[in-house]
Amino acid sequence: MKTGYLNRCARKLTAIAGIIGVTTFFGVPAIAQGQTITPDNASPVPMDNSVPPTRGSQYPQSGSGTPGTNGATSGNLVELASTNQSFSTLAQAVEAAGLSNTLASGDYTVFAPTDEAFNNSLPQGAVEFLLRPENRTLLRQVLTYHVVPGEVTSNELATGSVTTLGGGVAVRVTPERVIVNDGSVVQPDIRANNGVIHAVNRVLLPQQLRQTIASRLETQQPNQAPQ
Numbered sequence: 001m002k003t004g005y006l007n008r009c010a011r012k013l014t015a016i017a018g019i020i021g022v023t024t025f026f027g028v029p030a031i032a033q034g035q036t037i038t039p040d041n042a043s044p045v046p047m048d049n050s051v052p053p054t055r056g057s058q059y060p061q062s063g064s065g066t067p068g069t070n071g072a073t074s075g076n077l078v079e080l081a082s083t084n085q086s087f088s089t090l091a092q093a094v095e096a097a098g099l100s101n102t103l104a105s106g107d108y109t110v111f112a113p114t115d116e117a118f119n120n121s122l123p124q125g126a127v128e129f130l131l132r133p134e135n136r137t138l139l140r141q142v143l144t145y146h147v148v149p150g151e152v153t154s155n156e157l158a159t160g161s162v163t164t165l166g167g168g169v170a171v172r173v174t175p176e177r178v179i180v181n182d183g184s185v186v187q188p189d190i191r192a193n194n195g196v197i198h199a200v201n202r203v204l205l206p207q208q209l210r211q212t213i214a215s216r217l218e219t220q221q222p223n224q225a226p227q
Helices: 003-013 077-082 085-096 115-121 126-130 133-144 207-220
Strands: 108-113 147-149 160-164 167-173 178-180 183-192 195-200
Touching: 077 085, 077 108, 077 183, 077 195, 085 108, 085 115, 085 126, 085 133, 085 195, 108 115, 108 183, 126 133, 126 207, 133 207, 147 160, 178 195
Parallel strands: 108 195
Antiparallel strands: 108 147, 160 167, 167 178, 178 183, 183 195
């Protein structure tokens, strides 16, 4: 593991804050052999209180329907997502969760679900449900599970566990692709000036969080009025 990479992570970890209502410790990603490095001290991830709640086997080539071009640097992570049509749902969710300022500064790696991923891997109505102001904390838990402190490019990833701001994800690297939990990286190394995005074809969720969303979605869906 590169010394410069570790030093960069160590500097940026001091600015990281916690998931609302959850006491947890965050670690830099383990990029080899499943090891996880966890810092002795962690600060909480700040919420943007000024932002009001709002409503394959191989990597594809750049072009229509793909998230972006490898190696391109165009603004910070939030700006890059908000100007890319493949990440419109993600950009809306980041704003609704109050994470825009956090992800616009510091170095981060984001496993970013595409719009298609949101549509195909969540229950019907889940996106609208998560974007409601009363579900902001739950939405933050979903999003921070996709964010790794520090910049990790695709050639630094290796099979093992990677610690995100919301827990650990399992990474498996094959000659054809990078698999993250039950999803795959469909476009790696979309560069921002404060990190890197790896577009994924699934919304990554730990099992408990997936069950929580399904349960709350079922109980909080508005009742259909009789015709």
